[in-house]
Amino acid sequence: MAASRSHNDALRGSLDLLVLKTLSLAAMHGWGISQRVQQISRGALEVNQGSLYPALQRLEKGGLIRSGWATTENNRRARYYELTPAGRRALGEELESWRRFAAGLEAVLRTT
Amino acid sequence: MSWIYGMPARLRLLFGARDAESRMDEEMRFHVEMETERLVREEGLTAAEARRRAKVAFGGEDRYREEMREGRGLAWLSGLSLDLKLGVRMLLKYPGLTAAGTLAIAVSVALAASYFEFMNDMVKPKLPLDEGDRIVAIQNWDLAAASPERRSLHDFEAWRGELVSIADLSAASMAEFNVSTDDRRYASYRGARVSASTFRVVRVAPLLGRPLTEADEAPDAPLAVVLGYSAWQALFDGDRAVVGRSVRLGADPATVVGVMPEGFRFPVNQEVWAPLRYQASDWERRDGPTIVMFGRLAPRIGLAEARAELATLGQRSAAAFPATHAQLRPRVERFTDVVGMGLFVALLNVPFVLFLVVVCGNVATLVFARTVSREGEIAVRSALGASRRRLVAQLFAEALVLTSLGAAAGLAAARWGLRWGMTMFWEVQQMSAPFWFDDRLSPITLLYTGSLAVIGAGIIGGVPALKATGRRLRHRLAQPGSGGAGMRFGAVSTGVVVVQVALCVAFLPLAITSGRDLLREKRGSDFPAEAFLTGRISRQTEALPGAGTGSTETEVAEHAAAQLAEVQRRISAESGVLAVTFANRMPGFNHPVEAIELEGDARSPDEVRVVAVDQHFFDVMGARIVAGRAFRDQDLHADSRLAVVDRSWAREHFAGRSPVGQRIRHPQRPAGEAERWHEIVGVVDGMPRAVGPGEDVAVFQPLRPGPQAAVQLYVRTATAPAALVPHVHDIVTAIDPALGVSQLMSLDDAWRPVYRANVFFATALTVVAAIIMLFALVGIVALMSFTVARRAREIGIRTALGADSRRLVVAIFSRALAQIGLGVIVGAALVSLAVARTSVTAGLVAGVAALMAGCGLVGCIVPALRALRIQPTDALRAE
Numbered sequence: 001m002a003a004s005r006s007h008n009d010a011l012r013g014s015l016d017l018l019v020l021k022t023l024s025l026a027a028m029h030g031w032g033i034s035q036r037v038q039q040i041s042r043g044a045l046e047v048n049q050g051s052l053y054p055a056l057q058r059l060e061k062g063g064l065i066r067s068g069w070a071t072t073e074n075n076r077r078a079r080y081y082e083l084t085p086a087g088r089r090a091l092g093e094e095l096e097s098w099r100r101f102a103a104g105l106e107a108v109l110r111t112t
Numbered sequence: 113m114s115w116i117y118g119m120p121a122r123l124r125l126l127f128g129a130r131d132a133e134s135r136m137d138e139e140m141r142f143h144v145e146m147e148t149e150r151l152v153r154e155e156g157l158t159a160a161e162a163r164r165r166a167k168v169a170f171g172g173e174d175r176y177r178e179e180m181r182e183g184r185g186l187a188w189l190s191g192l193s194l195d196l197k198l199g200v201r202m203l204l205k206y207p208g209l210t211a212a213g214t215l216a217i218a219v220s221v222a223l224a225a226s227y228f229e230f231m232n233d234m235v236k237p238k239l240p241l242d243e244g245d246r247i248v249a250i251q252n253w254d255l256a257a258a259s260p261e262r263r264s265l266h267d268f269e270a271w272r273g274e275l276v277s278i279a280d281l282s283a284a285s286m287a288e289f290n291v292s293t294d295d296r297r298y299a300s301y302r303g304a305r306v307s308a309s310t311f312r313v314v315r316v317a318p319l320l321g322r323p324l325t326e327a328d329e330a331p332d333a334p335l336a337v338v339l340g341y342s343a344w345q346a347l348f349d350g351d352r353a354v355v356g357r358s359v360r361l362g363a364d365p366a367t368v369v370g371v372m373p374e375g376f377r378f379p380v381n382q383e384v385w386a387p388l389r390y391q392a393s394d395w396e397r398r399d400g401p402t403i404v405m406f407g408r409l410a411p412r413i414g415l416a417e418a419r420a421e422l423a424t425l426g427q428r429s430a431a432a433f434p435a436t437h438a439q440l441r442p443r444v445e446r447f448t449d450v451v452g453m454g455l456f457v458a459l460l461n462v463p464f465v466l467f468l469v470v471v472c473g474n475v476a477t478l479v480f481a482r483t484v485s486r487e488g489e490i491a492v493r494s495a496l497g498a499s500r501r502r503l504v505a506q507l508f509a510e511a512l513v514l515t516s517l518g519a520a521a522g523l524a525a526a527r528w529g530l531r532w533g534m535t536m537f538w539e540v541q542q543m544s545a546p547f548w549f550d551d552r553l554s555p556i557t558l559l560y561t562g563s564l565a566v567i568g569a570g571i572i573g574g575v576p577a578l579k580a581t582g583r584r585l586r587h588r589l590a591q592p593g594s595g596g597a598g599m600r601f602g603a604v605s606t607g608v609v610v611v612q613v614a615l616c617v618a619f620l621p622l623a624i625t626s627g628r629d630l631l632r633e634k635r636g637s638d639f640p641a642e643a644f645l646t647g648r649i650s651r652q653t654e655a656l657p658g659a660g661t662g663s664t665e666t667e668v669a670e671h672a673a674a675q676l677a678e679v680q681r682r683i684s685a686e687s688g689v690l691a692v693t694f695a696n697r698m699p700g701f702n703h704p705v706e707a708i709e710l711e712g713d714a715r716s717p718d719e720v721r722v723v724a725v726d727q728h729f730f731d732v733m734g735a736r737i738v739a740g741r742a743f744r745d746q747d748l749h750a751d752s753r754l755a756v757v758d759r760s761w762a763r764e765h766f767a768g769r770s771p772v773g774q775r776i777r778h779p780q781r782p783a784g785e786a787e788r789w790h791e792i793v794g795v796v797d798g799m800p801r802a803v804g805p806g807e808d809v810a811v812f813q814p815l816r817p818g819p820q821a822a823v824q825l826y827v828r829t830a831t832a833p834a835a836l837v838p839h840v841h842d843i844v845t846a847i848d849p850a851l852g853v854s855q856l857m858s859l860d861d862a863w864r865p866v867y868r869a870n871v872f873f874a875t876a877l878t879v880v881a882a883i884i885m886l887f888a889l890v891g892i893v894a895l896m897s898f899t900v901a902r903r904a905r906e907i908g909i910r911t912a913l914g915a916d917s918r919r920l921v922v923a924i925f926s927r928a929l930a931q932i933g934l935g936v937i938v939g940a941a942l943v944s945l946a947v948a949r950t951s952v953t954a955g956l957v958a959g960v961a962a963l964m965a966g967c968g969l970v971g972c973i974v975p976a977l978r979a980l981r982i983q984p985t986d987a988l989r990a991e
Contacts, residue, residue: 063119079142
């Protein structure tokens with residue numbers, strides 16, 4: 001139980017990070033984000049596309065992103081997400097801590 | 113800071129549930145469409161295949177929806193609303209259960225809410241005045257007599273100058289005012305002589321004119337009077353030019369100086385205010401008129417500080433005047449505690465809540481039986497992932513719908529019944545309600561009712577739900593259709609049956625007897641009450657005895673007697689009048705009982721109702737003297753110690769002996785009077801029914817007119833009594849303007865409130881009794897048949913194995929009888945405790961017990977027969 005929860009948390013944390021990172025480039029709708037995440041991770045992150053939406057809602061509730069309806073280039077209505085200043089700050093902090101974590105892990109793996 | 117950015121989204125998600133849902137739908141649809149198009153475009157799939165793949169890639173849509181709903185934070189709320197919807201559906205599906213449950217809960221909630229409201233008004237009233245909770249009353253408490261000493265004029269004058277913790281210490285002396293106008297309008301009002309500061313204490317400005325002032329209190333100032341709103345309407349038709357008009361208060365001319373606004377009836381239910389002009393110097397300490405004292409706590413002073421200050425003053429008085437004040441302690445209380453009617457109704461709300469619990473327990477039993485039939489559904493839902501909390505919440509919500517429905521109906525009934533009941537209550541008390549009384553339901557009562565509904569839902573839905581979703585639930589999935597064999601509630605069902613039967617056995621005979629007694633009074637009354645005119649003749653008490661009038665008490669009494677004789681002579685001379693008689697009170701109205709002691713009888717004193725009557729009373733009322741004699745003219749004096757007793761009372765207390773010549777006395781009367789024996793001179797028959805409904809008078813004594821006491825006038829007429837009303841009034845005031853007649857009406861009208869109250873209570877008793885009965889019967893039948901049905905297979909198998917069916921039947925029935933028997937014993941014990949003074953008969957108790965037992969057996973018979981008919985193969989196959 002505890003193990004599966006921590007696994008979920010890790011996944012959730014990384015998904016959030018990916019979403020924030022993706023949105024730091026430009027405002028995007030949900031499908032666009034999922035395409036982008038798959039592109040940049042080169043398919044390494046195998047998650048259901050649908051799991052993106054609860055994450056978006058969570059981030060919006062947390063004030064890291066905000067959303068609004070807009071028209072796509074194909075003239076369709078879609079909901080676009082963008083970073084808030086708080087989200088931008090959070091992204092910076094998250095990236096920093098992730099890098100520290102990854103470097104630490106890397107160091108451990110190299111020495112053992 | 114991020115919470116600020118998140119706030120709009122939070123609010124939108126929280127309150128725009130519908131928007132959030134449609135937004136979610138649209139986003140997901142958009143996503144799948146985009147992905148489908150991409151797959152068609154990039155991988156050349158057919159539209160159908162692309163769509164399928166897109167959906168697979170998206171994952172379980174419903175799961176994400178649910179996750180988002182939960183993320184919105186109000187998932188439980190939407191769950192609750194779903195549960196409530198389901199609850200409503202369930203109620204519609206079982207209309208019988210719904211109707212019975214709603215009715216039962218409505219009745220118990222109506223009772224509980226009315227009682228709660230009434231008690232709140234009685235025990236914790238709020239004065240509807242500016243900062244009314246800072247108005248306090250002060251009274252001298254006599255430690256020796258354990259009662260208040262209200263003849264406190266000396267203390268009032270002393271404290272008024274000294275007290276600093278209470279501002280504007282004021283006094284009021286209650287009085288009955290006979291007010292007449294120049295154009296000969298006349299009415300009698302409850303009023304008060306008040307100190308002028310009273311109007312500062314209450315902070316209510318007059319509607320017209322001015323309040324009383326200190327100048328009005330001077331003995332030689334012209335008499336000023338302030339009228340209440342309804343007195344103003346009745347006497348002056350609401351004429352706004354009333355200020356300055358002259359009226360008479362009894363015999364004294366007075367000037368109207370002001371009119372108070374509607375609803376103002378301070379101190380209790382007063383309508384007329386005159387200045388308090390009593391001087392303490394006219395009386396000894398602890399003598400003179402009775403007053404109530406009140407004032408406002410000074411700014412920033414609490415009740416405790418005022419109490420401390422008065423305690424000091426009290427000690428000083430006790431030291432200075434030991435003869436009169438050694439036993440007196442001044443007390444400061446909330447105004448309504450002291451100046452109320454002295455009604456200390458210390459009953460708690462507990463009986464009503466218990467009643468509700470029992471009713472709910474009953475409904476719970478029925479709901480439980482239904483829950484059992486839904487066992488399969490519950491097991492399946494649990495298997496599909498519904499948590500126990502979720503299942504219990506649903507059953508609770510279903511019950512909450514039922515109890516809320518019942519509570520709403522109950523509140524409506526309480527609202528209506530309270531208004532009725534209160535009107536009746538004050539009518540029977542022969543007084544009007546204190547001004548702070550309010551017959552609307554207060555918010556606290558609504559809150560109370562709401563919590564009753566929740567508690568009820570807990571009992572009805574929660575308890576069966578917890579049982580039904582208990583640990584055994586999992587095992588039940590294997591055999592969902594097995595008729596609830598897995599669910600046990602033996603102890604609960606036994607408890608419910610026992611309580612049920614006990615309550616019925618204890619309560620029903622009592623209700624039946626009381627209802628019958630109440631109604632019989634009306635039916636059995638062959639007394640021509642409509643041919644009587646009655647009214648109360650009272651004297652304005654301006655000149656109190658001992659206040660320097662110069663006349664002795666005997667002279668005053670003789671004068672009063674002569675006046676009454678004159679009233680009688682003149683009214684008798686009117687056309688249509690057959691006879692005139694007097695009594696000291698109207699029997700049958702909230703008539704107090706008095707302890708009585710029989711000479712040579714060591715038993716504890718009996719409590720009886722005593723009425724003082726004149727020499728014509730029995731004759732006029734059509735009663736017969738069956739032994740000895742009635743009172744004579746010469747009996748009606750202050751020193752006569754005679755009595756006439758009621759025949760049925762005498763029969764009970766003088767077994768075989770003739771009461772005539774025996775002696776009685778009243779041990780609780782004041783010293784000097786308590787020791788004196790009264791000789792019984794006659795026995796009267798045919799009186800109780802005629803005298804008043806519901807309250808039998810046992811002892812009659814000669815009427816001795818006193819200077820202050822009001823007397824009740826009875827005029828037997830040949831014509832309609834109403835026609836006599838103006839004449840009677842004119843005759844009485846012509847003899848002495850200080851005499852006034854109030855409540856002049858036909859005896860029939862005077863008794864009607866009591867009749868009405870009796871019919872109301874009889875009806876209420878009957879309804880409650882009928883509902884208890886109905887529920888007990890339904891509950892017992894349901895429980896019995898449920899219990900037996902549960903054992904159907906066991907019985908079938910035992911029959912198959914050759915068990916004697918007669919023995920099986922005996923086993924089934926003996927369990928039922930044991931439960932009912934226990935209930936009967938408990939109920940009978942309750943009855944024997946409670947009915948010392950009622951006419952509940954053993955036969956009635958036995959009848960109710962037999963009915964209960966019969967119903968229990970009926971409940972057993974059908975399922976027992978069905979069980980015995982089960983084919984052994986069927987029984988075994990079901991296993």
